[in-house]
Amino acid sequence: MNRLDALRGTTPPKPHDARAIAALAANPGCSRRALMDGAGIDKEALARHLGHPAPFGQSPFAITRGNAFEALVKADGCAELIRMLRELLGLPIDEVAYHDVENVGAHLRHTHTRALIDRAARGEGTGTVYDHPLFTLAIAGHTAYLEPDVVAFQLGGRFHIVEIKSFAVVDGQADPAAVAAAARQAAVYVLALRTLLEELGHDPLRVAHDVVLVCPENFANRPVATLVDVRRQLAVLRRQLARMTSLDRLLAALPEDVTFDLEPDDDGRPARPVAELADAVRATEARYAPECLSTCDLCFFCRDEARQEGASDLLGRDVRDALGGVASVREALALADGSRAPERGQEEIARLLRGAERLRRECLA
Ligand code: SF4
Incomplete structure (x- = not known):
């Protein structure tokens, strides 16, 4: 063991x-x-x-709302989604086609996804939008199975991950925390698809770092699609996964x-x-x-x-x-009121804290 x-x-x-x-x-x-x-x-x-x-x-209400919105976006072979992708990615009208990978049954989905992605990358086949694909990603020696909402293949050679979320975009703005969480999740799919392309002998960078985020607009159920750049999330994710495969230092401690x-x-x-x-x-x-x-x-x-x-x-x-290396609130307060002398390397932060404390006292007086 x-x-x-x-x-x-x-x-x-x-x-x-x-x-x-x-x-x-x-x-x-x-x-x-x-x-x-x-x-x-x-x-x-x-x-x-x-x-x-x-x-x-998630509350049962949020789950139901999320499922209903996803069903709306994907209804009639992703008709509404394809309309948005035409505008956003410039998909030519006559070349849009739809594949539902789930139709083949769950146990075959991963193999079928690989075959479809391989054909698309070789410029064969007609599929442009892949619904219910199944990817894998190795996490610290275990295989994780991942199901992005949709993958769109742009004829021009780029794959785009599509993430469908039910939080609202109001006047062009969405909750930044919700967008950040969606971007982190989409980055996982980008990494999984890049890994798959690499395994199949294709250029992994054919998976775009811009993911398509689809949300309801202005509390109505009308979907709106925007591109979100996930390069930063990808970099953090790669670092973290590499760290997990080399946990020896943490284990040794x-x-x-x-x-x-x-x-x-x-x-x-x-x-x-x-x-x-x-x-x-x-x-x-x-x-x-x-x-x-x-x-x-x-x-x-x-x-x-x-x-x-x-x-x-x-x-x-x-x-x-x-606060740099100041680990506790008590230590920060003691540095601020001068009851504690700064250790080596804490001189600058101690000076700033004393200045902030002086300003606070002046305001209160
Ligand atoms: S284990 Fe780490 S990431 Fe999780 S709650 Fe604790 S501090 Fe945060």
């Missing part, structure tokens, strides 16, 4: 989906998450057993006997004492940020831990980065 399997213990590995892989890019500096995802640990079950269940998961095993008792509930499991989790280094609250199952546990430590991470990435 290798070290990652030992971390997971007797629990089977949790497969990664695109949402989970995308979330890796949301907090690339967190060793705890890198180790847990590398070992295929079920973080949702872990958080529940620790008494800090994750706060998210862990005590030998650490495991996150959730072996169930006779009732099917994890038998592990909660305090013991919490100690094991605390043995890994976290990098909490408020963004974790929408992207990681362990967020409530890590937030609690950061609060107990008074970590400056709680104030968000911008403040944490601005």
Whole structure:
């Protein structure tokens, strides 16, 4: 058994989906998450057993709304989508064709997707829009199966990932957090399709870094399509995945006997004492940020831990980065009021904090 399997213990590995892989890019500096995802640990079950269940998961209403919007966009062989793609990507009217990969049955979808993409890349076949394709991506030695909403092939040789989301675009603006999450997820599909093209002997850069994001416009159900550049998300994702395949340094820093095993008792509930499991989790280094609250199952546990430590991470990435190496709020306050002398390398941030404290006092006076 290798070290990652030992971390997971007797629990089977949790497969990664695109949402989970995308979330890796949301907090690339967190060793705890890198180790847990590398070992295929079920973080949702872990958080529940620790008494800090994750706060998210889509409401049934949101899921129904999302499914209805996707069905509308894809109705009649993606007619509405193809109309938008003609405008956005310049698809010639007489050359648009539609393939529903799902028609072949789930177990054959990946093989069929490969064959269709290969033919398109060779300039053979008539398919321009591929519905329900199935890609794979290797994540720390495991194969993740990924289902983008649609892939569009532009005759001119470029593939575009199409992501259909049900959050609204109002007066040309959408919720930036929702767009960022959609861009991270689409970047996973871009990477998976580039990997597939490379395996098939084609140029991976034929997959565009501009993904097509389709959303309802102005609270009506009329879809609108925009191009979103995901180069930055791709770069973070690649770095994070490379980091997950080389977790040796993080594993070496862990005590030998650490495991996150959730072996169930006779009732099917994890038998592990909660305090013991919490100690094991605390043995890994976290990098909490408020963004974790929408992207990681362990967020409530890590937030609690950061609060107990008074970590400056709680104030968000911008403040944490601005504070440089000052790890706790108490330390920052002590540097600001001069009750603590700066350590080597903290002189500049201490000077700025003292200046900010002086301004605060002047304002209050
Ligand atoms: S919630 Fe915890 S484990 Fe998850 S990314 Fe944030 S700090 Fe890391």
